[in-house]
Amino acid sequence: MTTPEGAEVATSAPSRDPWAVLRQATRARVALGRAGDGLPTARELEFRAAHAVARDAVHTALDTGRVRAALAAAGVGLDVLEVHSAAPDRATYLQRPDLGRRPAEGTTLPCGSYDLAVVVADGLSPRAVHEHAAGTVAAVLERLPGWEVAPLVVASQARVALGDPVGEALGARIVVVLVGERPGLSSADSLGLYLTWGPRPGRVDAERNCISNVRPPHGLDYAQAADTLVALLQASRQLGASGVVLKDEGVTLPPGAG
């Protein structure tokens, strides 16, 4: 059986607990022990805590004031506009993805001519937006001197595809949506970045590029994410496209690209 080098080193120092080596190789919850046929209380409560944090991350309301303050503190000088999707509340949002993909009735946005629009969307983890959106936006913008960037849109009850009508309305050639990703048991604050060239309703996932797991210090940090995104943005602008085609063209990405 294959054993990576790290494990060989560890086995050379004999341990009374044969699980010590195995635990190093996985975050899976192995060797939890038992209370009868169930889990010991401490393990049971650990699991519940992880689930509770993830559930709360999904159901936290997006605090747009907090996002504005964080953007200002990070030195992002763009005007900020607020948009709500057609999903009026969280329960509807969760059951009707179609409503989260379009703006509420009567939404108007000022149309201009921009290289880029940035949409910050709560998605399935408003907490990820609260914690990581401003830092990510600041890192991206400082790498894009000379780009005309539209007013930044903060969107509530929003899915990735909301960026399509929003980007189109703003008159942007590319839209980047920063969105709270579905919380896992050990990652309730993960932000995803989605790039779409020529935003308009009807774009499909194959026409987008994604960078996942922006979540310092455990996942990608803002600089890594921004380096990757900017490489994709430049390639997208050059090719006039995004998505699978960008990968096929062999765009070289910095290490750590998701």
Place this chain on the structure above:
Amino acid sequence: MTIRRTTLGGSTYEFPSLADLLARATPARSGDVLAGIAAESQAQRVAAQHVLADVPLTTFLDEQVVGYDEDDVTRLLLDTHDPAAFAPVAALTVGGFRDWLLDRAAARDEAAISGLARGLTPEMVAAVSKLMRNADLVAVARRTRVVTGFRGTLGLPGRLASRLQPNHPTDDPVGVTASILDGLLHGSGDAVIGINPATDSPAQIVALLQLVDAVISRYEIPTQSCVLAHVTTTVRALEQGAPVDLVFQSVSGTEAGNRGFGVTLDLLAEARAAALELGRGTVGRNVTYFETGQGSALSADAHRGVGGRPVDQQTLECRAYGVARHFEPLLVNTVVGFIGPEYLYDGKQVVRAGLEDHFCGKLLGLPMGVDVCYTNHTDVDGDDTDALMLLLGAAGCSFLIAVPGSDDVMLHYQSLSFQDVLTARSVLGLRPTPEFEAWLARMDLLDDAGRVRELTPEAPAVQALLAAAR
């Protein structure tokens, strides 16, 4: 097209097609709302159930939900329909069929119920399930017998097997091994040791197949392995000489859905033939494994039937069982609660769907297991999965999926834990497959009462197994 109508509480309800009637009669779930075909009121739902109860079963042979000419799943189902197996219930309506099933279940007449399988179409089974309460679904499934085998025998009375799912985010061999050993020490893995690979890379698939095969061979475990890659990747690995026990594929209830999965019926038949030719089974020759789940067709926009009208997700799920049945699987499981709240919103919907899927699959002749699971954006928790697990155990479910500590660190969702399976077995008096139970005894992992022992890391049995990782 027949327009069916009834009056309930002073209002008249009309159902313009069989597909519409089935959809409106379906117990509430978010996916049918999303598709725009759910009942618009409770009364409309019950009115549809009244009308459906009076529909003769033979109607489902004459009137299609998904057209014969435009869908190869419909052609497969109708072309392989067995009139002799259908004969005992051929004169019944859907409502009469429900009564017949409950009657035979109460009489413990397993042979009568189990013998129907090839005579039933998925639409008939979906229809009757819509008239049944949860306990009906349990009672009848419990009296439906489906036995399959490869290195172990699944589906015997009084047995509950489990799939040991040792996923790892990078397919790290030591990490995967850690989870396999943890599962074996908890008496899991008799249905299959089945890994969802992190990538579909052929080299990685071969490496994982070799890893699990080495564990199974080293300890002579009477179980089978599976790496749940796309069927074409598995066939390529098999042709290169990799130790493939089972060929796996996700399947759908429409031709368009299967196209979305990148498979055709011919491709599945070829894969099965290739695995059969290896002859790696010892007690049986069932060499396929399929996964399904309500909502998968809708999520792929492959949920339309006659006239382009949407079909409800539970009827489509049953049609996927019709596909699976054709390839004589060792294992089939629905993944209930993984796909998200837009298809099954909360614990009530997940429990209901899990019991429907199990009942329908079994009645159609499948060795039915369930992945009892949830994501963090669904309104489901461990209490809900406990309820479904125990109900499925009572219903004679073939196998349940289990992961270390309920936490799948690769797919990022929660399934049952190894401890949960122990709980289900002890509460309901169920045991592993006979071959696997004998192996557990040989490895000194069972106590005098036949229960999986709680062992310290120092115990010789633990040390012996864990030596594999060194």
